[in-house]
Structures are given as C-alpha cells and as structure tokens.
Amino acid sequence: MEKLTFEEIVKAVDGKIIINNNFHKYNYVSTDTRKICENSIFIALKGENFNGNNYIADASKKGSNLCIVDEINFKNEELQDYTSVILVENTRKALLDLAEYYRNKLNLKVIGITGSTGKTSTKDLTAAALGSKFKVFKTKGNFNNEIGLPLMIFELDNSYDVAVLEMGMSDFGEIHRLAKTARPDIAIITNVGISHIENLKTRENILKAKMEITDFFTEESILIINNENDLLATIEEKDYKLIKTGVENQLDYKAENIELGESYVKFSLENDNKEEKFKIDVPGKHNVLNALLAIAAGRVLDIEYDELKEGIKNLNVTSMRLDIVRANNYTIIDDCYNASPDSMKAALEVMNTLKGNRKIAVLGTMRELGDESHKAHKEIGEYAAKMGVDKLIAVGDYNSSYKEGFNNDENFKMFSSNTEAIKYLEELIKDEDIILIKASRSMKFEEIVKKLKLSN
Incomplete structure (x- = not known):
C-alpha cells in the first residue's frame, strides 16, 4: 500500500x-x-x-x-x-472512511461492478480484457461487502492502472456506502433479478439499490448496463454517460452471430462497418452478455479490439462458478458458490449444451427470496424439465416446490442432507453422465463435488 x-x-x-x-x-x-x-x-x-x-x-x-x-x-x-x-x-465506519481517504490518494481508474447475478464472471472478464494494456487489480474471492471492499482497496497502490471492484448488497444503502468509499469512474450493472427480494420487497427496489452505484458520479463518469434486463432497459441517461449492451435492438455494443459451445461462446459485433469476432473460453449465453460489458469498459478506456481479444485469452475465472470438471468417466458442472433464479437458469442452459449420457441436476435452496421462494423454486423445476434434465435431485427447504415444477415423479428425488444425496448419487451415476451441482453458498454443496471427484 x-x-x-x-x-x-x-x-x-x-x-x-x-x-x-x-x-x-x-x-x-x-x-x-x-x-x-x-x-x-x-x-x-x-x-x-x-x-x-x-x-x-x-x-x-x-x-x-x-x-x-x-x-x-x-x-x-x-x-x-x-x-x-x-x-x-464506530470501527466499521472507520474502515470505510480510511479506505475512502486512501482511494482518493491513488491515481488510477476504478470500475465498480454490481448486479443480482454475474458480478464475479463480469469482474473476471473485465480484468482479463483490460489486462492486455493495463496493470489491473480485481476483487479477490467474495471480498465485495462493507468489510471486504475496503480491504481490497488497501491492497492497491499506484503501480496499478485500473481496479475492478465487485460490490455486493442485500439492502438499501450498502451500495451507496461502497460507492462513497470506492468512487468508481465506471460502473457496470449486470442485471436486476430477485436476489435479496426478501429484504427489498420488489425488483424495482432492487434496481434503486443497485443504482446507488452512481450516487457519487460526476459528468465524466460512465454507467454500462446489460440492456437485455427488463428493468435496466428502463434506465435513461442523466448527467453522466450511459452505455447499453445486449443482443436485441439498437445498442452501443450488440452481439450477433452467437455460437454456444460446450466450453466456449463465440459472437461478433460491428465496429465502423467491420465485424469484430470474439471467442470466450467459458460456456453459456449469459457470458456473452457479461463479455459485452467487459468489452464496453475496455473501449471506454481506449483499448483496441485486437488488444481486448488478446486480454480475454488470459481469462482466469473464480472457482466454484460453472467450473466444468471431468471426473472419472463423467462430467461435473461445479457451480456451488451461489444460486438465484437467473444463475440457476444459466447453469441449466450450459448443461443443455454439453454432450453426454444422462443430464442429472442436483439443486439446493436459493436463499433470501422471501415470499417469492416457492414460486421461484417451482419455476426452476419447470425450467429443468424444459432444458432436458433426465434426473432432478433436490436438497433443502423447497424440495416440494422443485418437484411440483419438474412434474416427473419417476425421475425426481429429494433429500434433506448432502450426505443422503451423495450416497444416492454414488449409486446412480454412470459413465458419460453430466451432473450439475448448484445451490446457495450456505448449502455447502462443494461437499458433494468433492465426494464425486473422489468416487470410482
């Protein structure tokens, strides 16, 4: 420091x-x-x-x-x-105040990233894209709250050109305080879902809370949004610049010719009547949207497209987030870090692109959804059926909701503990099966992943 x-x-x-x-x-x-x-x-x-x-x-x-x-x-x-x-x-306030003072001593650009899902993937993509031209710092692990973020700021010094800082929240005021401390020059909002709706009651309130990232903006500040999200699409330019990305309608950065592979996505976007082609070594359409946000941030910082492509080749992703692992003779999709309706759907879509024998989804509880919990779990059960899941295994508080949505009793199992689920899976799995394992972090589903990796 x-x-x-x-x-x-x-x-x-x-x-x-x-x-x-x-x-x-x-x-x-x-x-x-x-x-x-x-x-x-x-x-x-x-x-x-x-x-x-x-x-x-x-x-x-x-x-x-x-x-x-x-x-x-x-x-x-x-x-x-x-x-x-x-x-x-108050020492918590002192931590934020000291980090704010320290950040203002630094001569670097700060990119703040928030959103209901996709924050970490977008952080990783943005850091990689910018890394071709700049020395970039990015938030480590999940240090994205009112304790973690200031600790990340104290790891900065003037040898860095850019800091990509993730900002999490569960209620009003939290992003405001993080933005006051970090003072982002560029802010990215990935989407607005129903994570934390238990506290904030409506998606419109979640949008308001996310928009606190602009509370300390100046005329030179820039907000980059995923315009595919219905609520983000309602944002209008104010006394700062607004950049919109996505795959539909007229946008500042629009992905076309999308190709979804088992371990990659490809897409192109138009630049001065020239087609720029990108290949990202992570699966899922949601990563096309995340990559667009990263590319937009890079262009704001005057990085040429060829440099952005080179940077993205060095993508280093955070673990337990859609990590596709070949274990023994089957494939595990390890996505144990967190879970929300949007990220559940994204993971199921990725599994749908993989070629193998049976598709087995092991899904746990999605936390902090309040009154929306039953409906959200039921909808994910329905989506699992739509995505061709052969076996759905539910563990946790909303097993019956998953069962109602999946609507296939013969191919549905529910358990109250990870241990029970592991025992069943060890007997169930055959060669070339694909197993998605996903739940909120508190479910500790990495226990299941670890056991399956060791199984013969």
Whole structure:
C-alpha cells in the first residue's frame, strides 16, 4: 500500500489519539488478528459473535503498529512499545472512511461492478480484457461487502492502472456506502433479478439499490448496463454517460452471430462497418452478455479490439462458478458458490449444451427470496424439465416446490442432507453422465463435488 501518515489516519477516521508511540510505518491493513503481520494497522470490528476490541494485545504482539478501536478493552502495559491506538465512534465506519481517504490518494481508474447475478464472471472478464494494456487489480474471492471492499482497496497502490471492484448488497444503502468509499469512474450493472427480494420487497427496489452505484458520479463518469434486463432497459441517461449492451435492438455494443459451445461462446459485433469476432473460453449465453460489458469498459478506456481479444485469452475465472470438471468417466458442472433464479437458469442452459449420457441436476435452496421462494423454486423445476434434465435431485427447504415444477415423479428425488444425496448419487451415476451441482453458498454443496471427484 502507499504511504499513510499517522496524522492522515487520525483525520480520516475522525479519531481520538489514545496512545502515540511514534512508530508509524504501515504496510498492511487487517481486521483479523490471525492475518496480522509486521507493520500493520489492525481495525477492531465487532459482530454478533466476536469483538475485535478484545484482541488488541494479541494484535500488538503480532506486529500491529496501530490499532483502531471503538472500545478500550486493554491495559497499556499489555501493548508492545511500537503500538499506537486510536479510538473512534464506530470501527466499521472507520474502515470505510480510511479506505475512502486512501482511494482518493491513488491515481488510477476504478470500475465498480454490481448486479443480482454475474458480478464475479463480469469482474473476471473485465480484468482479463483490460489486462492486455493495463496493470489491473480485481476483487479477490467474495471480498465485495462493507468489510471486504475496503480491504481490497488497501491492497492497491499506484503501480496499478485500473481496479475492478465487485460490490455486493442485500439492502438499501450498502451500495451507496461502497460507492462513497470506492468512487468508481465506471460502473457496470449486470442485471436486476430477485436476489435479496426478501429484504427489498420488489425488483424495482432492487434496481434503486443497485443504482446507488452512481450516487457519487460526476459528468465524466460512465454507467454500462446489460440492456437485455427488463428493468435496466428502463434506465435513461442523466448527467453522466450511459452505455447499453445486449443482443436485441439498437445498442452501443450488440452481439450477433452467437455460437454456444460446450466450453466456449463465440459472437461478433460491428465496429465502423467491420465485424469484430470474439471467442470466450467459458460456456453459456449469459457470458456473452457479461463479455459485452467487459468489452464496453475496455473501449471506454481506449483499448483496441485486437488488444481486448488478446486480454480475454488470459481469462482466469473464480472457482466454484460453472467450473466444468471431468471426473472419472463423467462430467461435473461445479457451480456451488451461489444460486438465484437467473444463475440457476444459466447453469441449466450450459448443461443443455454439453454432450453426454444422462443430464442429472442436483439443486439446493436459493436463499433470501422471501415470499417469492416457492414460486421461484417451482419455476426452476419447470425450467429443468424444459432444458432436458433426465434426473432432478433436490436438497433443502423447497424440495416440494422443485418437484411440483419438474412434474416427473419417476425421475425426481429429494433429500434433506448432502450426505443422503451423495450416497444416492454414488449409486446412480454412470459413465458419460453430466451432473450439475448448484445451490446457495450456505448449502455447502462443494461437499458433494468433492465426494464425486473422489468416487470410482
């Protein structure tokens, strides 16, 4: 990270100096004492089951030069002589405030990405596309919330040209706070589905929450949207530039001649009466839409089409997201990271393109859908039947909804646990079968994937 002075930090977090030991070298910011290293800043967060303020002595012993706290739960003699302490009103706010201050010291472009689904795939594609010309940083794993995003910002320095930052949310105000911290120059919204509708009640409210990513836009800022989404298509240009991508109607970037392969997608788009052809080494029509968003961001940053194609060749995708694995004599589609109606349909569409024996879908609960839960699970059961699924195996809270939608009792099984499902699958699977495994992260479906990879 770039240099921050003690005085800058005190001002940024609006803190009160409790101890100043005049040793102010900082290379790292941590909220976890298990990851503290020498010359780090420790910010003591509180949650339902933990209180970082209780671990200041431990943080000091492990090398923290500065601890930012909102409770004094230590004795001065417990600290090393190199550790200073700043008291703030709220350490979660301090984390965001310090990251905002630090981001403003950096001379780079920030691309913020949000959406109900597709954030991570679009992040990976955007980082790859831009990587042909720029040094690009991208959000690691799922560090996309009010704790993760600031930690990603602290990993930046002025050697980077562009930061591609993922922004997640579950309620109003969260994207606003993330946008205040990250100050995106370019924002991308992938789609608006029904993820988190339990909190936000309507898709229109979800759109409003996603649009908070533009709250700190200036006239130079740019919003890039997937115009195939019905609600995003209603957005009109305001006091910033709007770029629309998709496959229908007149758009700024429109994919044509789409070809969906087992492990790739191909498409073309028109550029000054010249056809630009793209091949992306990930399956699914949804990745055509994600790639268009990445290409639009690259063009905004003046990257030529040939450079974008070269960058995309180096695509490095995040694990557990539509990862197609050949295990033993069958194929596993590992998509265990998250689940929503849109991403479920996308995964089923990908399975439909694969050639094999039987198509077996192992689907779990989609969380945070509130009153829409029964209807959403039933619709995915219907879609599974439409996509030619031979066997549907449901695990979780809405098994009966899947069963109602699939409407084929003979080829439907339901289980209450992963262990039961694994036992059944081990007896069921034959050579050349294709098995899709997908659910919300809390279902821990990676247990099923791991077991099937080891099975003979």
